[in-house]
Amino acid sequence: MNKDLFNENQETFVSPNAKAFVVVPNLPEILSPLLAIANNVWWCWNSDAVELFRRLDRDLWEETYHNPKAMLGMIKQETLAALSEDDSFVSHMERVKGELDKYMSMNTWYHDSCSDYADMKFAYFSTEFAIHESLPIYSGGLGILSGDHLKSASDMGLPLVGVGLLYRYGYFKQYLNSDGIQQEEYNENHFELMPLELVKDKKNEPLIITIDIPKEKISARVWKLQVGRVPLYLLDTDFSKNSKEVREITGELYGGDRNMRIRQEILLGVGGVKLLKALNIDPGVIHINEGHSAFLLLEKMREYIEDEGLSQAEAFQLVQSGCVFTTHTPVPAGNEIFGADLVTRYFEPMYKKLGFSAEQFLALGSFPAKNLKMGNPSDFSMTILALKMTNKANGVSRLHATVAREMWSGIWPGLPRKEIPITHITNGIHTNTWISYEFAGLFDRYLGAAWKDEPADHTIWQRVAHIPDAELWRSHERRRERLVSFARARLKHQLKRRGLSEIMSSYADEVLDPEALTIGFARRFASYKRGNLIFKDLERIKKIITSKEHPVQIIIAGKAHPQDGVGKEIIKQIVSLANDPELKYKVVFLEDYDMNVAHYLVQGADIWLNNPLRPEEASGTSGMKAAVNGALNFSVLDGWWCEGYNGDNGWTIGSIDEYSDREYQDEVESKAIYDTLEKEIVPLFYARGIDGIPRGWTKKMKMSMQTLGPVFNTNRMIEEYAKKFYITSALSHEKLKKNKFEAAKKKAQWLINVRNNWKDVHVVKVEDNINGEISVFGDMSVTARVYIGSLNPEDVSVQIFSGFINSKQVVSSQETYEMRLVSKEGNDFIFEGKVFADKVGRCGYTVRILPQCGGEVQYISELIKWQ
Template identity: 45%
Template sequence: MNISTYTVKPKLPNSLKPLEEIARNLWLSWNFDAVELFIRLDYDVWLSSHQSPVRTLGMVSQERLVEVAKDDSYIARLNEVYTRFLKYKKGETWYRGSRKDVVAYFSMEYGMDVSLPIYSGGLGILSGDHMKTSSDMGLPLVGVGFLYRQGYFKQLLNADGYQQESYPENDWYNMPVELKTGKNNEPVKITVDLAGRQATAQVWEVKVGRSSLFLLDTNIPENAPDIRNITATLYGGDKETRMQQEILLGIGGIRALRALGVNPAATHMNEGHAAFLGLERVRELMSERHFNFDEAREAVWPTNIFTTHTPVPAGNERFDIGLMEKYFRSWPQILGISWKDFLSLGRERPYDDSETFCMTVLAIKFAAYANGVAALHGVVSRKMWQNLWPGLPLNEIPIDHVTNGVHPRTWVSSNMVELLDRYFGPHFEEEPTDLSVWNRMDRISDEELWRTHERRRERLVAFARERIRDNLKRNGAVERRIAQAEDALSPYTLTLAFARRFATYKRGNLLLRDPERLLKLLKDTERPIQLIFAGKAHPMDMPGKELIRSIIHFAEQHDVTSRIIFLENYDISMAHYLTSGADVWLNTPRRPMEASGTSGMKAAMNGVLNCSILDGWWDEAYNPEVGWAIGRGEEYEDTNLQDEIESKALYDLLEREVIPLFYQRGRDGLPREWIRRMKTCMKQIGQSMSSHRMLMDYSNKFYFPALKNYRRIVKDDYAEPKALAAYMGKLRQAWDSIKIQKIESNAKPIMQRGDSLTVTARVELGALSPDEVLVELYHGSASNHGDGIENANRAEMRSVGQEGNVVVYQVRIECADTGLQGHTVRILPKHPALVHPYRTGFIKWA
């Protein structure tokens, strides 16, 4: 069938023209007054459009548009919002430097607004907040991802509580995306090779305030059906589909930026999915600059950043060697290396033929900067990947951490933002990086804060009842059962929420472990509680689906369906209701399997108190003034014992602390102590877990140094990386001949604090000169076992002479700590172009 296509846009009266610009910029997703403009056009249309501003404009009747264009109050409000929008785009920002070169941020998913369903959960929401915050701060950053035709699935629960999935098609021409065009108004397209077949992708742009997100789309006629499906669904298909997606994201993403005229001077891989970009960046330099592989790699390494979100080895993407051979057999020839050397780039044990190819390993090896997403996750990540740096002490493994954060004006409810704006002043919106503004929480009266929170709980209950009714109707429930939905939940009862991905390690059913004890709390006539659950299980995760079903069955079997409810199809819209309307946010993962988590941060900024295992972000944020800790950070080998102990600890907290505190009311009916904790929680978490703090951390630790590295690298025809590559080649040849011959010191069996200790080392350097290695004294408290040094300090030793081919190094330190002390000497690489000296395989101990 030969079909001619064209795009029809709404015909807006001149006075309403700004609506289209606002609708197509996700600035509105964190400015509710902009959203209200579309709600006011036609509330029923707004709901039927699935809260999509672009689609709303297309669905509202022409008569209604003409009518609104004559409404002076509406036009006044529109002009007010539009003026704020323009002021935001042109205003001064935290970053005021050059925008010529950018950081390119790569992620498989982005969760920014319900109108753009290209996310599944936490990783996507984080990426969305990353983009929004980058816009607020004016950072030179662009995003790269996929425009999924179906996105993640829509969750449907049948009458038995079993999760089913549907995949509605996205209509991009009625969503806030724009096809990028080039010469002759033709779409910008790039190609990648997929096992000898050419895959073509076009590029779309999403405007996020001041920033741009570019999305690749293979659903175009010139591609074969299976290639068109590469960008069909998020986390769908088999391993081969995943391979194709990750080639397109990493390699195709770099090519898309080039086609758009964007220079990715530095790249940030948000998880290992985009790690192939390292290969593409190397290939570019080899092709354009005629570098060899080592030179190109040294030019790319200082400008790559990698963030890992995975706290367990099994969660890291791995590909079988057969699949690697199918898709990358030609790459060794392109890069001028052997097949074994190519595979070693993705292996912990470089030449172990039995090891698969790991995307996390590839990302780490190509990035000078790597980080976990919470302080505890940084520790976990260093332990997980310490084999990549054999001989390097755990605390020196070059994997840092930047704790995740959330975008306050996105996640704090509109009612609460209105209250905060009133007391925080314009500073809160106009200077979001000044986190001290949260100290003004004490200005807000208890009455106003509590009434705002109660209003959000009332809205949550109304929302939940409507969702329950819809679910019952769809499943063919009788009218009596549907009518009972009106009694589900109470707007006056202590409300606990558990909303997140339903994976077994998150233990969504932990609170159900002792039915008798739970039922007593639910049915208490004076101090009752109610539970709201929400979340999706991965379509292939049968145990996760069974968890959902068990919660629904528990409520029905014990006749507490008005006190325990499960809301289907957890998404951004529902998250706003839950994180602002609950009283307590539950989180019960098995420590240390939660890398960070961010839903509790969103809740906390709304004054919702967390009750959580000390894992992820809560491990560093918790104190008794902002919520409750389940346990004390213990880790268990026996998971059944862990569940037993921690479920009892949770019940104890609820019975002895949480419930009494909530229902402890004064004569005015206010829970004053609870409100005090709400204020402290908002004040502390608003500052420490803001995404603006997160992006300032990323900028100062990684982005700015990486961009500085790039500007230095390209000078003098890339002289620096060429010199570094030559140095590393020389180091490889000479490394085995380096020997620490002898260590001497003036140490006596008993030393006094303040005494000077002089240590001398004699080192054979072979073909290396003294200034080409870093010789360090490694000293500190000797372990009780005598096999290591704890809380070590390092002091660089200086060359003080040479005896034949032996170089003498010396350093003097002061004895500062008491107790049993020890020292040794080690050698590391040293070159001015090294971001850090920790290169795999290059550390030598005495």
Template identity: 45%
Template sequence: MHPHLTFHVTPKLPERLEPLRQIVMNIWWSWEPEARGLFREINPELWHRVNHSPIRMLQLASQDRLVELSRDPDYLHRLDTTFRRFKTYLDRPDTYFKKRAADSPLNGPIAYFSAEFGFHESIPIYSGGLGILSGDHCKAASDLDLPFIGVTLLYRHGYFKQQINSDGWQEARELDQNFHQLPVEEVTINGKPLIIHVPMIHRNVAVKVWKMAVGRVTLYLLDTDVPENPHEDREITAQLYGGNKETRIQQEIILGMGGVRMFDALNIEPEVYHMNEGHSAFLSLERIRRRMASHNLSFRAALQVVAASNVFTTHTPVPAGNDAFSPNMMRHYFAGYCADSGISFDDFYTFGQATVHPDPDFSMTILALRTSRHANGVSALHGEVSREMWQNVWAGVPSSEVPISSVTNGVHTKTWLAPEFSRLFTKYLGDDWEDHITDTEFWGRVTNIPAEKLWSTHQHLKSRLVDFARERVRKQRKRNGETPDELRKVSKMLDRDILTIGFARRFATYKRATLLFSDEERLFKLLNHTERPVQFIFAGKAHPADDGGKAFIQKVIEFTRREGFCHRIAFIEDYDAYIGRRLYQGVDLWLNNPLRPLEASGTSGMKLPPNGGINLSVLDGWWCEAYNKKNGWAIGEEITDGDPTFQNHVDAASLYHLLESQIVPLYYTKPDGNLPLAWIQVMQESMKTVTPMYNTERMVTEYNERFYERAAKARSIFTPNDCAAAAALADWKNEIRRNWEQIRIDHVDVAVTDPLDVPVGDPVTVEARVHFGEVNPDHVSVEAYYGESDEHNIISPTIQPLERVEGPDQTGCLTYRGQIIPSDSGAFGLSVRVVPTSPHLVQAHELRRITWSH
């Protein structure tokens, strides 16, 4: 009989198990294996079925099993112990920020905006590396006890579930999340759910607010799927990176502008705003609007306060990763904003364009750069690339002075560390090893771990990975209707005793997942060597609109089915954090071969060393900094101007050569017949050099001390007395802009007897005559800019201010003079320049005005 009504029955949690309810609603459990173990033990089969979701375990566990556990002394002891650790963590008095707070300029929270957050596979509001980085950033902020708040969107359909069909082609399957099955809670005010309204064209979009506890940190999530909205508005937050440009701009308005409105509704005033990638850059516009209204400021005066307290992190040099919208779309969505803010649309539009050779579209990255005084890339190399990439935003400013710094990414070690290695560290490094995560000297102790223990622990994890890979591949092939004979072959795929290399990431074409297959004959020999074979495990998703990436996946799948290759190559579909943990913890070697320099940082390879893994990577992103010639291997040369075809050729040849001549022989050389001692030395070197440096505790500490506290200090200068300093700075900038074109450098004289024979260390006098027009000379700096030179540029320049010595003369020029001292031999170049200067400038070049001698 068809039921008249269906409903869900949830078990009653016995009183003795009540601590589980508190643990489940704080995703501290996502980086504490003992906590996850408590939920897994309720029903291991159900645990895997619900994708390791603690909250679903409590919703679906049998009542009898919960009663049984409530009477199990061993389980209750572990529950009590874990709960005490949880409470101790939350209440710990000696955290980094508690010890620093008295001397920190931070008096309010840091608001961290990101389009995605990857905390755990059971919370699918992330797509890949950016989200995982955001999640790890939050976890480290919690560990450090920073006053930190995250903001994102709550996606009804998450990203997408990947399925590989019988042709090897990626298919996207939509998720449909029930938010009551996630560890989120409605935000309420006076007992009612909080609904904010975000203006969008000629309507207001209703946005519901949820929250998630991440240790000591709160993440707020914005959701437009509410009955008050029409269908099209309910769909805005349906899917991460879904839809078209229209969907994207709407999502980014909700994220940025909605996030600021949410804080106002909650009566929270963040002191610093951190935009993680340009998706949230519209927050600057909402902050400016609110500052104008609350303090009766002009647009540009309000901008000074907002920009001083904004931090922006750019994550990609790939153009597709930097959102941009057409003039018509921006006018459609922001004409009303411009009218309300007293700024013309043309002036507004320049905030999303370069100063030199602007593209027609409005760039979210440029908006973030123009409305932030603190910006960074995510590795030292990416900082350099970003300064060159966005140099046209700062007309005439040398790339070395473009105000984009760098903070190299890290990973949250506890999240990605195998519990088996955690126990090993506790035994041989000490119970307090977690308190020394950034202590490089401390990590030298890994040599105290006996080689046989290190090796046996790693081999155990690799064995588990092989079993896991076979199980996942078997399920995939069974779903595609493969024959029993084909399914039986899966049991012979991979081998626990073979050198195992992993490759898992987003299948963007620049990451070159198929570089390995460029020489099939050499690959065949590597895989099938009778004494020293190699095997590979792949995983990763391509964006649903990226057919090039899907074709790469299809090529990998083809090799997993080809005779002579199929037993040594596996592809695990639907890559997520769980698959990632299995791979990071189980493979011997991690392969990373992007087209340099398009890998901004990369973090997957950072997750290997704490688990005994080693990196084999192109010298791109973080590996440029970490590689010391003893802790892994570098593919190819540091090519800076080779075309992609040339790079592919060089890197493929290097990859095969390294594997054949160095890596494979080292792995299989066992002097005592049991242990590859030289390989274990590389494991130890990798562990002790990478682990203490490439972690989010170091990374977030660096953000706090170099960016958050500086932003808070800058904000404190502009906010007193109804933002009087901001208004004065804006007026000064307007005057400088209005008159700057009157500045010219009429003459430069360099006092050298023979330009071809200037002795090292001898002072050289430089004199310049400068015409200022209506610009006050006290508001500029006249500087000699000199250094070693090639045919086109001054390299590694030195800047020497010149002093006013005469004038004005009959033409109105002032004379400036100073001395430079060449520090080395070689060809030197020299120019003179004029730049505006004020004690209230947070960035040296924030006015984007500079005049050079010709």
């Protein structure tokens, strides 16, 4: 299998004894700023910097897949000499270098808004980061989100460091054979040709992180990628010090068997914590982005126990207070699990150091009885480990948080769904990364330059209304034309690769119409995303697509996981349909979906189609990227679209109804797609004025950008994480660490005491002053007699839990009211409180007891007592 980056036909020869050395660019002194710019990927979201590197050599720019560092090493010396004499180019370079220097030194949102916390540091762990197409160490949505997270953290001055893995072969490159079956190819990443710096120790030797695993030792080098102001540290095991098996750990993203996956996640979690320690970075909070890195929680516990002499309970409190977690998918397969035997084999030395028995250790990641549909009793869930050992957790949209609370409710038995401690922070996009050059120009003229620095400012986005319809439409048409041109060229390359002759592949030059309504669909080809739903009724979609008066076309892209046979079959079906004589010029499947392909699609499509099975799409972000580029979303009400759709800024597919019959659901929702296309979307797109402008369509485009642009961006998202998760958690963590961990020790002892005595806690008797009815807006008094054994009253929170109540005693529209201690009678404590009747109807209440520490209610698994 060929793994060369640039030349697929280059012959290779294996020479085990060859000595390796690195050749570095040799730039004229006047052009030395080019290397400084290339080594900070800030350039990839600065259009002026991108144009600077394109000017170097446009052919080489494409040949290196838009990689400035590689370009500088490959460009001819005579070209560099000529550029050094080109005053225009030198001036352009100096301007960009000045912009970078200004960016790195200017005040930021965090400096201005969070100056009291200037000394804090935060760490962000993710198994993949998508920064740019020239750094192919990502797969899809999780990586895109992680990359955008770092970029906005940089823009906003958040004191963040990223931690991940550097994959030698990354994720696979996709190509289709002549039968339309997906094939996978892994190309080697040449780290020396990427904007990476090998981190050195005090002796100027490569910094090596070591991890002991059974019968072996993992050694990892560390590379730094500078993402604007944010350093991203990446661990790499592919070097000569390691055995072949260890070198392969950072070979492929999501590759290998379960043994390989657990090794990767040990390296990311355990190795990542060791890396931060080696760099003297002590983050106040660690953000676990999906469960892959959750083993870091165990390594942090080990640090506190061995380095600080703390007990297991004390270390647990400190780790929990300083870590937060984001879960990204409601799909069971997306939540990493390992067999108990495998986890035990790798972690037996660790859990013994932590003072756990095998049973206690496995319980940290075991599935509660209620959640066995998610996994087997013997499975160890990384999501459960993260939920149990962090102090805050979130889903990535409001609906996803609701689904996640239901999914993982077994961890908190007895706690109402609404109160399960999983909140939501909805995903966003890094607007500057995804906006087209044409629309950026429009925004500069009509929104003002501030849109780049303050993309979450609603007042700025309201100025979209000032963009003349004609300018908006012409800019969008240019992007559609670019998309069609790109799709034609890529399709031709695909056909030739499959063995078609120049003549037989020449039809690619004529596919698609640059003026036709263009639907974009691009995402991972998992079965729940239903990539072929639009083709459910083939005759009906053919009728829509082949209309001579109002033509419609579809451009599709996406990869299936190498082991996902169903996803591959869907791709094969679509490719077969694209070869249908009636659809051949109207439906195109683009191979090897990556960030570059995504840019063309989200910037050039008119409609962005999204039809997952609700509620399995946790968030989705491709529709957000399309929206800021003027495309209109046409989506199932799932993920982010539940929050984004307002009735005037796009279209929905179907309703929020749930179906037990998948085939029936597909039939209903595919029909909804056809109906909306025929009755609303197509007529609106082709309703042109005398000047050729579809003013109804441009009105909807503006509404979409005005309402979605300021909300669904990672600047807003970062601000939420900073204020709701990072700073509050860091303050709590710091409080526990003060005075030689005094507060941590007290809280640990408090929890031990509460757990030991909770079995005795119960509600003895409840009385009230109501006799059947109460007037709305009135109140009633409730008295509760409770027994708390040897606990103190300040150890518990006694609450009234009320709301509407149905015939099955199910309480909805829930409210809680804190009760106050009024007296002690014998061994019982008397608490009083009031219920306020602000709703009309059949209501009810009950009393419950929860643990409380330092005046804060604690939601702890199994520690809740109901009346």
